[in-house]
Amino acid sequence: MSVKIKSIACIGGGTIGHSWATLFAAKGYNVTVYDVNHKILKTAMERVKFSADFLAEKGLITKEDVEGVLNRINTTTDMKECVKEADYVQESVSENYRIKQEVFSEIDKMNDIAIIASSTSGLLMTKIQKATQKPERCIVAHPWNPPLLLKLVELVPGEKTSEETVQITYNFMEKLDKIPVVVKKEVPGFIGNRLQGALWREALSLVENGVASVEDIDRAVLAGPGARWSIMGPFLTIHLGGGPGGLKHQIDNIQQAISDLYKSMDDWKFIPYHAAKKAIEQVEDLPMVKKKPFPEIVKWRDDKLVKILELQEK
Numbered sequence: 001m002s003v004k005i006k007s008i009a010c011i012g013g014g015t016i017g018h019s020w021a022t023l024f025a026a027k028g029y030n031v032t033v034y035d036v037n038h039k040i041l042k043t044a045m046e047r048v049k050f051s052a053d054f055l056a057e058k059g060l061i062t063k064e065d066v067e068g069v070l071n072r073i074n075t076t077t078d079m080k081e082c083v084k085e086a087d088y089v090q091e092s093v094s095e096n097y098r099i100k101q102e103v104f105s106e107i108d109k110m111n112d113i114a115i116i117a118s119s120t121s122g123l124l125m126t127k128i129q130k131a132t133q134k135p136e137r138c139i140v141a142h143p144w145n146p147p148l149l150l151k152l153v154e155l156v157p158g159e160k161t162s163e164e165t166v167q168i169t170y171n172f173m174e175k176l177d178k179i180p181v182v183v184k185k186e187v188p189g190f191i192g193n194r195l196q197g198a199l200w201r202e203a204l205s206l207v208e209n210g211v212a213s214v215e216d217i218d219r220a221v222l223a224g225p226g227a228r229w230s231i232m233g234p235f236l237t238i239h240l241g242g243g244p245g246g247l248k249h250q251i252d253n254i255q256q257a258i259s260d261l262y263k264s265m266d267d268w269k270f271i272p273y274h275a276a277k278k279a280i281e282q283v284e285d286l287p288m289v290k291k292k293p294f295p296e297i298v299k300w301r302d303d304k305l306v307k308i309l310e311l312q313e314k
């Protein structure tokens with residue numbers, strides 16, 4: 001395995017793949033992006049340009065660096081061409097075991113030395129790496145959208161992943177200025193998407209049961225818990241809520257109320273069709289979604305994210 005990472009392959013140039021590619025190139029690495037056809041690759045490079053211009057606009061790279069980012073990224077529809085020289089492969093194809101296994105199996109045959117990392121949001125590496133001859137070099141490196149800006153990367157080894165692979169990937173992520181966390185026990189959805197999934201199930205349930213609208217739920221999260229979550233996690237939040245007695249006092253205090261609350265909550269094991277339909281209709285009716293084209297909403301989000309990240313770093 002190559003300890004010194006110089007050349008990177010991105011498999012898949014969609015929402016996550018193009019953003020990873022921009023980040024890698026902005027940090028000075030040579031990147032080759034593979035996707036299934038030239039039209040998709042052309043769109044991917046337009047998105048890379050948009051993202052690089054955004055970084056320059058925010059002063060995160062210089063105007064001259066934009067050219068450098070674009071020059072350091074090549075594209076190809078030939079997977080072998082993409083991975084043959086790579087020391088590190090970041091796979092960001094569709095979220096599906098069959099597709100990921102096929103792609104991992106192909107890469108494994110075409111390159112002997114690279115670490116092969118998956119961007120999967122919740123699939124298990126133990127299953128994906130079964131399709132390879134060298135499972136020890138396969139790992140989940142799950143970014144948060146957009147990988148270009150958000151720092152969290154969840155590293156999730158499968159049963160056969162080596163400690164060396166975890167360590168090299170961890171060091172590489174730190175070099176990219178990311179915040180890696182190692183998930184010690186493999187579970188679907190890892191850390192972030194399990195927490196997000198729990199919140200999202202309840203948000204859908206509130207909409208389905210007519211407790212509140214999509215618009216008001218989004219406003220409530222933003223103005224209340226979300227404001228605190230942008231500076232601290234759930235444990236410190238509740239600890240402070242307990243006053244000087246902290247988390248212990250708070251747990252003693254809320255035991256009865258939380259039991260009533262949990263009993264009243266839905267515990268769906270899938271997304272009910274009616275709940276999804278209601279939520280989709282209401283999201284499509286949100287003033288921002290109706291008024292602004294999608295890329296403008298993404299730009300609006302990223303403008304704000306940059307400010308929050310600056311605040312978090314203070």
Ligand SMILES: NC(=O)c1ccc[n+]([C@@H]2O[C@H](COP(=O)([O-])OP(=O)(O)OC[C@H]3O[C@@H](n4cnc5c(N)ncnc54)[C@H](O)[C@@H]3O)[C@@H](O)[C@H]2O)c1
Binds near residue numbers: 011013040091142
């Ligand atoms: N979108 C998010 O918010 C997010 C966040 C973190 C991680 N992820 C994960 O990143 C991965 C990619 O997600 P995305 O949102 O970029 O998806 P996407 O649909 O935007 O992009 C996937 C790309 O992979 C390409 N691809 C290349 N080879 C393929 C093949 N053999 N089969 C199918 N597609 C192939 C597709 O053409 C497409 O361009 C998924 O595993 C997803 O769970 C997504």
